Every structure is written in C-alpha cells, then in structure tokens.
Amino acid sequence: MRHEEAWRRLPDLLDDRDDAALLAHVRTCASCQRQLFLLSRVDRLLRDSASAQRAPRRQLTRVRILAAAAALAAALAATLAVVLSQQAREHHFMLRTASGRLVGEARMSNGDEQNVSLALTARHLPVDSGHMFVLWAGDKASTMQVGRFMVDRTGGCRVRFNLPESHSWQRFWVTKPGEARTVVAGT
C-alpha cells in the first residue's frame, strides 16, 4: 500500500482495526504512527466533547423520569383513594322480622359507574304462604321495588340486585308479592 493511500485511510483504524494491509504499512511508517496517535487523541477529544454535550440531555431525561414517577404516584394515590372510598361506601344491613328474629342480611357495595350492587342473603324467611318475596329499598324521599326473589324450602337464598347510584339507599324490607303493606322483614 502506498503511503498516501495509507495516510488517507488512517481514520478508518479508529473504528476498524482489521485492515491488514493498512496495519502492515503503519507498522513500518513512523509518520503514519504519529498521525494515528494524533487521530486517537482527536477521537478522544470529540467523544469527550459529545459526552459533555449529552450530559444536560441526560439530566433532562432524569427530570422527565422523576416527573413520570410523580405522575404515577399521583395516579396510584388517586386509585387508592377511589378504592378506599368504595370500601367506605360499603354498607351492611341486617334483615329482621317484626319480632326481631334475624332472617337475612344485605350488603351494598359499589357496582359500576351508575349502580350499586346489593347482595342479599336470606335465612329462614317464612315460607308457609309461598317461596316468592319482594325486596324494597327506600331513601329519605322515595321508595323503590328492587326485585323479586325466590327462597328454598328453608326460606334461604342468595341473590344480587343492582340499584341506581343516584339514591342514598338507607332502608330495605321484604314483603310477599301483592302485599306491599305487609312487611315480612326489614332493616
């Protein structure tokens, strides 16, 4: 390889040291060895300068990561607040007959965006005049028929209803179908 060609291609050795012909020339040429030494210093200076310029970018990235972490923490806090508020909105009611006998319980919890979920567990409701019952709910201003449900021969059942979340349900009671004024059990 001629010296001029080797000299021109010396920068290639900064990235690729496998050029056998070029390396063979450099081993025998003091001028190229000195130029290669200077090239490696220039390469180092450029890399250091590039790193120094990237450092502020890295700091900016760090700030972005911290901001993202803060946003994530805020989102988690908000989720936790929702979960806690849902737990706080869970209500538990006992259903008793007029004589005070416990015949069931109702658990109200958050259902979806528009409804609350009511889980009714009945035990030993009186079945002497049929196995069908009606569950009612009331708030301060209104009364609503939640739904009908059927119990087994022991007067027991598990049933779930959805109620509109727009009301603040405070009372529940059970009647026989067609006998809205005869309360079998209530909270």
Add this chain to the structure above:
Amino acid sequence: MEGGDVDAFWLEAALSRLSERERTVIELAYYDDLSESAIARRLRVPLGSVKSWKRRGLNRLASVLGEESA
C-alpha cells in the same frame, strides 16, 4: 480555564478550520452518534462522500493538533 475547557476551546477552533461538509459529517458522527450510512441518508449524498469527508476532516484535525504540539 480548566483542562476540559481548554480541550473544548481547541476543538471548537480546530473544527472551524475544516470545510463545512467535513465539519458537518464529523459533528453528525460524534455529537449525533449517527453511522456513516445514516449521515449519507440525512445529507442525501453518496456513502463514499461521507467516508471521504470524514477521513479528510479527522486527518486535518490530527494534523492541526500535531502542528500545535510540535
């Protein structure tokens, strides 16, 4: 002025002595960390031109450094 500042000052002065295309290719290679192929695409020039300008620019910077440290 500290060592790093001196180096940066020298480098800036040395880069300013290159032709515009030599300086551009070197800056894209080192500061933007682009490969020679990516630089060719970015500048819309043949890959051979990028290789040639980069070699020439680096050799010139090394020669400037050699002259000043001689």
